[in-house]
Amino acid sequence: MTSLALKDHIQKHISPTTGxxxxxxxxxESFHAQKKQNLLEEGQVCKQHFFVEKGILRMFYVNEKE
Incomplete structure (x- = not known):
């Protein structure tokens, strides 16, 4: 089930039918992360997209070529 904030965000850009x-x-699916909780550890590949309803989500890239 999506949050109301996500539905509102989608409806700002398109007008989807109920279906x-x-x-x-x-x-x-709804997910609540704790403050300073790591969503992924080094070496893991992110296979999800996140919609942040409240707070901040930081993202880092590891460049193994350097």
Whole structure:
């Protein structure tokens, strides 16, 4: 189930039908991260997209070529 904030964000850009909203909602799940919690550890590959409803999410890249 998607959050109201995500639904509002989507509706700012497009006007999905109720059926389309249900399809989109089926691809998302709610997740609550604690402060300073790592979502991934070094070496893991991120296979998800995140929608931040409240707070900040930092992202880092590790360049193994240097």
């Amino acid at each position: 389309e909203q249900e399809i989109v909602s089926s691809f998302f």
